[in-house]
Amino acid sequence: MKFRTRSIHVGHERDLQTGAVVPPIHLASTYVQHHAGEWREFDYSRSGNPTRKGLELTLASLENGCGALAFASGMAAIHCVTMLLQHGDHIVAGTDIYGGTYRLLHKILNRSGIDVTLAPLTDIDAVEKAITPRTRLLWLETPGNPLMSIADLRACASLARRSGVLTAVDNTFATPVLTRPLDLGVDIVVHSATKYMGGHSDVLGGAVVVSDPKLLEQLYFIQNATGGVLGPFDSFLVARGLKTLEIRVREQCRTAQRLAEFLESDPRVARVHYPGLPSHPGHELAAGQMDGGFGAMLSFEAAGGAAQAQRLVEATRLFQLAVSLGAVESLIELPAKMSHASYDAAARLSHGIRDELVRLSVGLEDFEDLRADLDQALDA
Numbered sequence: 001m002k003f004r005t006r007s008i009h010v011g012h013e014r015d016l017q018t019g020a021v022v023p024p025i026h027l028a029s030t031y032v033q034h035h036a037g038e039w040r041e042f043d044y045s046r047s048g049n050p051t052r053k054g055l056e057l058t059l060a061s062l063e064n065g066c067g068a069l070a071f072a073s074g075m076a077a078i079h080c081v082t083m084l085l086q087h088g089d090h091i092v093a094g095t096d097i098y099g100g101t102y103r104l105l106h107k108i109l110n111r112s113g114i115d116v117t118l119a120p121l122t123d124i125d126a127v128e129k130a131i132t133p134r135t136r137l138l139w140l141e142t143p144g145n146p147l148m149s150i151a152d153l154r155a156c157a158s159l160a161r162r163s164g165v166l167t168a169v170d171n172t173f174a175t176p177v178l179t180r181p182l183d184l185g186v187d188i189v190v191h192s193a194t195k196y197m198g199g200h201s202d203v204l205g206g207a208v209v210v211s212d213p214k215l216l217e218q219l220y221f222i223q224n225a226t227g228g229v230l231g232p233f234d235s236f237l238v239a240r241g242l243k244t245l246e247i248r249v250r251e252q253c254r255t256a257q258r259l260a261e262f263l264e265s266d267p268r269v270a271r272v273h274y275p276g277l278p279s280h281p282g283h284e285l286a287a288g289q290m291d292g293g294f295g296a297m298l299s300f301e302a303a304g305g306a307a308q309a310q311r312l313v314e315a316t317r318l319f320q321l322a323v324s325l326g327a328v329e330s331l332i333e334l335p336a337k338m339s340h341a342s343y344d345a346a347a348r349l350s351h352g353i354r355d356e357l358v359r360l361s362v363g364l365e366d367f368e369d370l371r372a373d374l375d376q377a378l379d380a
């Protein structure tokens, strides 16, 4: 089956008892044992839940993995992966990563004696130099957040494999519609399912997908032991969102491409970061690595500086001023003050996240309406 068909049919078995085409949501927290100590497929909802399991089957299928785990949030999924490490281990991560991941790596994992080096993922030599004999995990995001930098996943995965290091990709921005990192040699894919997967700004969730059953077992052990699982209602909402993932993402990419072209040609804008533009340094790599689109996230620098950026994000009417991304509603934000506020100010600047940077999550509204909204806000 093709991607779109799998998103509708894998993991969504009809209900055999009633014939309902949508399976029921299983709310039970515990399950009867026929004999004391005889463990069946489901015994307790933290360890396994039929609704969550259906979603995990869909997720594994869409990422071409052997299995998936669904979490209460993207951060819970990312934290689970980092719990594969122990005291004395080292992580190399990209400089262009989600602020919450930066905070977890620098302000939580350090308490367990795990240290982190950030390296620009666009420079494979810099990544290689950052790897030490203690490195156990290479953490990647592509397109990066908020500068939309493109990492060469094949090159990073093969470098890590040669060095005995696990690779993990936060595939939230690209979604499995556009990039399937496991097919490119990456070990672990994570998602904030809160974003494109849920797709409607009404659920928080996370996912981990792998292609090695042993790694799946280790991650499941951690998830079950620490308990950050996705609840049944939320599993249902993410599963429902996945049914329209491909069609939404492809349409949102088309609108984002047109908006990026509009902004790039506008003198009120100093610079646009979007991998679909030939001027983007990662354009060719993205064209080879991403499948038929460049994502629906873009950022740009206001020519009038930080004050203009602040005015414009407060002047849009359709683009709503909010963190998060990936839903049908378009959003606008200032990374320096919002999504990336948890970076230290000096680190933020040294990674190129300037105060005049504005980030857009392009939704499913009509292109002309969105263009007109940005046009009036740029005049503010």
Ligand SMILES: Cc1ncc(COP(=O)(O)O)c(C=O)c1O
Residues within 6 Å of the ligand: 073, 074, 075, 076, 098, 100, 145, 170, 172, 173, 191, 192, 193, 194, 204, 205, 206, 324, 325
């Ligand atoms: C790229 C990326 N990864 C992970 C996360 C964290 O996900 P959650 O908010 O679902 O915990 C976010 C949240 O914005 C994100 O943008």
